[in-house]
Amino acid sequence: MNMSWSYQAPLREMRFVMGDVLDAPAAWAGCPAHADLDIETASTVLEQGARFASERLLPLNGPGDLAGCRLDADGRVSTPPGFAAAYQAFVEAGWPALAAAPQWGGQGLPLLVDGAMREMLDACNHAWTMYPDLLHGAVETIAAHGSAELQQRYVPKLVSGEWLAAMALTEPQAGSDLGLVRTRAEVKADGSVRVSGNKIFISGGAHDLTPNIVHLVLCRLPHAAPGTRGLSLALVPQVLPDGSRNAMHCDGIERKMGIKGSATCAMRYDGATGWLVGEPGRGLAAMFVMMNSARLHVALQGLGHAEMAAQNALRYAQERHQLRAPRRPEGATTGADPIALHPAMRHVLLRLQAQVEAGRVIAGRTALALDLAAHHPDADTRKAANARAGLLTPLLKAQLTRLGFEGASSALQVFGGYGYVHEYGIEQSLRDARIAMIYEGTNEIQAIDLVQRKLLGDRGAAFEALLDECRAEVQLCDPTPELQAFASALAEQCDAAARGVAALLQRKDAEAVLSLAQDAMDALWWLLNAWAFAVSARAALRVRSRDAAWADAKLARMRYGVEWLLPQAALHWHRILGSDRNLPELESAR
C-alpha cells in the first residue's frame, strides 16, 4: 500500500473552472491586457507550474518542516536545505513575474491564472511559497505609490525575483489594531527617512534566498496623529544602494506550530535608512492597493491545503481495507472492504470534494473580478468588478482558510492513527494550514469587514449585484430537468439571503450587527456555494458529450453539496432573523 503524501495537480478542474464555468476567455477578450490569452496558453503555463510544484517543492516540504529555519549569532537566517536552490530555479523559470505588468518585465497574466499557480505551490509547500508570496503585493504597492526613483530601483528586481520583499506591520502591541503601531520614522535632509522600532511576526524578514530583502515598514512620523491616520509606509532595504548593510537586525525567529520552513522574524530597525512610499500619514492607504489580492492569495493557501487533503484522503481510503461496508463491492465474500466504501468516510470525501470544487469556482470568480477591476477599459465595469471583489474577498479569505484547516483535519481522521504521524504528511498540512486563519487579517476581522464595510458600507449595493448574478443563474438552470434541483436550491438561498441582509441592514446597534457577523459570513458563503454548485453543474452538463463519466461524477458531487451541505445555511439566517437573542456581557464569563 502506497500511503505516502503525493500531489496530482487538479489541472483538469482548473481548466474546467476557467474555461467552462467562468468563461474567462470572454472576459479576457474584453481587456486589452489579456486579449491575446486563451485557455490553451493558460493551461500550458499551469502544466509547467504543476511540474515545478510537485517535482521541486513537494519533496522539500516534509524535510523542511523537520529542519526548520535557523538563526545564527550574527542574526543570519538559514532556510531549510534545498529551499534556496528551488528558489533559484523558480526565478530562472520566470515564475515571479507571472502576474506582474510587462512594463516592469512581467508576463502580465491575469490573477485568475496566477492564482491557480499559487494554489499548486501552496499545496506542495506552503512554507517555501511564503517567500515569493509577497512579491506581487510589494510590486503593486511600490508601483502605485512609490516615487519614480523607487520604482526604477526596486520594482524590476522584485518582478524578476532577484530580490524578495517583506511586509513589516505587526508589533507586539499592534496586531489587528495597526493604529497602535509605534515604530518611528524621521525625515532627513536628503528626503530619506530614519526608521527605528521593533516589529514581530515578519515573514521572510531575513533569509538566505536573495542578496537583498525589501521591507515595507509601517511607521509613524514625528507629531503624526494617533491611530491609523498617523501611519506612514517606508521602504527599507536590507542592503542600501551603496552596497552597505542597513541598520536592521533579525533578533529572533519564532518557534511555530507550522510553516516551519518560513522564517518568522522579530525585526529591529535601529535608525535604518528608508524612503516613504506614498504620502506621510497615508501608509495604510498605500497598502490598500494590495489588500484584496493579498487576501486572495491567503485564501488560495487554504484551497491548496484542502485540495491536498481531499485527494490524499481519497487515495488512502481506496487503498486501506478495514471492516465490511454495508454495501460490499460486487463479488466480495470475506475480508475487509476499502474504507472509502463506508458511509462515514464517503461523507468526509464527498464533503471535502464538493467544498474544494465550489471554493475553486468562487476563488476564480474573485480573481476574475480583480482582473476586470484592474484591466477593463470601461470605468463602470471596473467599479462594479471592484465592488464585487471587495464583497467576495473577506468571505473567500475566511472560508477557504477554514476549509484548509478543517479539511486537513477531516483527512487526518480518514488516515486514522497514521494521520497523526509525521511521515504521512497530513498532520503537517493541518499545522501549516492553521496560520492562514490568522494572518492577513484574522478571520474575525474578515467578518467585521464583511458586515461593516462590504454590506452596511454601501447599504447592500454590492450584495444586490451579487444577488442579481445568482438569480440569473437560477433562470439559466431552471429549464433543464437535470438542473432544477440546483435552481431551486439556489433560489431558496437567494430568498433567504435577501431577507437576512435586509434584516441586518435594519439593525441600528453596532453591537447587535457585530454579534451576527460570523453568521452573516457563514450564511453568505453557503449562498456562494449554492451558486457555484449550480454554475458548475450547468457547465458539466454542457461538456457531458466529451466525457460522460467525468461529468456525471461532477454532477453527483455538486448534488451532494446541495443536498447535504446547503441545509447548514438555515441556522445562520435563523440567528440573523431572530430578535430574541442577545450576546451576554463579558461578566458572564467565569
Add this chain to the structure above:
Amino acid sequence: MNMSWSYQAPLREMRFVMGDVLDAPAAWAGCPAHADLDIETASTVLEQGARFASERLLPLNGPGDLAGCRLDADGRVSTPPGFAAAYQAFVEAGWPALAAAPQWGGQGLPLLVDGAMREMLDACNHAWTMYPDLLHGAVETIAAHGSAELQQRYVPKLVSGEWLAAMALTEPQAGSDLGLVRTRAEVKADGSVRVSGNKIFISGGAHDLTPNIVHLVLCRLPHAAPGTRGLSLALVPQVLPDGSRNAMHCDGIERKMGIKGSATCAMRYDGATGWLVGEPGRGLAAMFVMMNSARLHVALQGLGHAEMAAQNALRYAQERHQLRAPRRPEGATTGADPIALHPAMRHVLLRLQAQVEAGRVIAGRTALALDLAAHHPDADTRKAANARAGLLTPLLKAQLTRLGFEGASSALQVFGGYGYVHEYGIEQSLRDARIAMIYEGTNEIQAIDLVQRKLLGDRGAAFEALLDECRAEVQLCDPTPELQAFASALAEQCDAAARGVAALLQRKDAEAVLSLAQDAMDALWWLLNAWAFAVSARAALRVRSRDAAWADAKLARMRYGVEWLLPQAALHWHRILGSDRNLPELESAR
C-alpha cells in the same frame, strides 16, 4: 501582560457538578462501596490532585513536547526530563490507586471523583498522563478475567503504580478492524503462551518510568476462527517472574503531531512468554469490561484540553487590548479595549465555557452511571445504569474529544499570531488534543456504535429511559419563571429526538442508517446539552443565596447555550427526518 499558559483547576465547578447538579452523595449513599464518601472528602482529594497537576505536571508539559521521547540502539526508551521523577511522586502520593478496589490496595473512590482528577492531569500534561492512564483498564481486565495467580502477581503492583501497563491491540493492517489481528500465540505445556508478532501505536509500550511494563496483547491461537471471534488476550510482562527480560522489543517510536512526551511504540514479540487472560477466543470480551471507562477517560482528555483553552483564552482576552469595542467600558475615551469585549471574542469565550460546563455535567452523569453499574446492590439499577453508560459513552467520547480539539483551535484564534507560537501553550494543546479523536475507537466508530448497538441494538430502550430523565427535568424546571426558557428548550429537543430516533429505528437499510450516524450523534449531543443547561441552571438557582454573582453568571452562560448553541440541532434532525437524501456512490469521488 502575563500571557504564559497557566491552569486554575475548576474545583468550584467540579464541586458544583458533583454536589449540586448531580447530587452524587445520594447515589453514593445507595452503594455500600461509597457509603462513607461525602463531598468534603471528595473535594479535598481533588484539591490535592489540582496541586499535583498544576505544580508537578504543567511545568513539564511544554518542555516535554520539545524534548520528546528517545529510543537508543538497544531499544530502550527515555521519556522527557522530569517525567520519571513526577511519576515517582505520583506513585508515592498513592494516586494510581484512587479508583481501584480496596481488596487490591486501592482507595475505592468512584469514577466520578477519579474522572475529575483525570481531567486535571490531562489538562496539565496529556502526554505524561498517558502512562498511568491505562492502569485502571488493565486492573479491571485482569481482575475480571485473569487467573487467581495472575491477579495476585500483577494486580497489586499495577494498583500501586510500581509497574505500568500497555494495551497492545493495533497492527499495521488492523486498526479499527481488530478482526484482522495476526499476532500468534501458542500454548506451552506449562500453560503459558508464546507470543509472536508485531504491534504498532502502542502507547507506553516501552519507557523508563517503571522497572516492568505489563502488556495485554491481542493475539490468535493456532486454528482460531478468523475475525474477532478468534482473538485471545495474553498478559506479556516486559520482565518475567524470574527477573529475566522477556523476548519483546521496541523497534521504533513514532514521530507524532503531538503528545510527544508519550512514547508510541512499534513492538515486536519474538516468542515472548505470556499467560492468557480469559478464555481462548474471548480476548475481545475480556477487554469489554474496560471499554466504557477507557472511553470515559479519553473523553476527559478532551474536556481537560477544552477547559484549558477556555480559561486561558478568557485570561488573554481580558488582558489583550486591540481596537475599540462597540460598547466600550465605562470611562473609556481613547485607546483600545480588551478584546474580550468584542462580540466575536465574546462568542468564542461563551461558546467554549457553555460547552465545557455542559460537557463536565454529561461526563459526570456518565461516570455516575458507571459507578452505579459497578456498585449498586440492586441488579435492576445496575442494569439500567449500565445501559445508560453504554448509551452516553460513545456520545461523550466523540463529542468531548472534538470539543478538546476545536476548543483549542478557538482559543488559538483568540491568541492570534501568538497562538501559533509554541511558548504560549495553546498550539501544543491543539496538537495533543487531536489524537483523542482517533484512538480508543475513532469518533466515526463511536457514531456507528451509537446507532447500531446503543440505539438500534435495544430498539431504543436505553434512549427512552434517557428521554424520561430529560422530560422529568422539564417538569422540574417548568414552574420556575427563571427556568422556563430552559424547560421549553429541553422539551423541544426531547420532541425532536423522539421523532428522529423513531425515524431512525424504522429505517431498514444499514447503509441509510450509517449515512446518518454522525447526524444522530450530533443531534443527541445537543439533547444532552439541553438537559445539562437545564439541570445546571436549576442547581445554580438553588445555590444563588450563597453567591448571587456566581449563580447569575452561570445562568447567563447556560442561557447562551440555549439561545445560541441548541439551534444547531435542527439541521441534524432535518437530515434524519428527510427521506430524499442519498449518499452518492464512491464512483462520484473524483
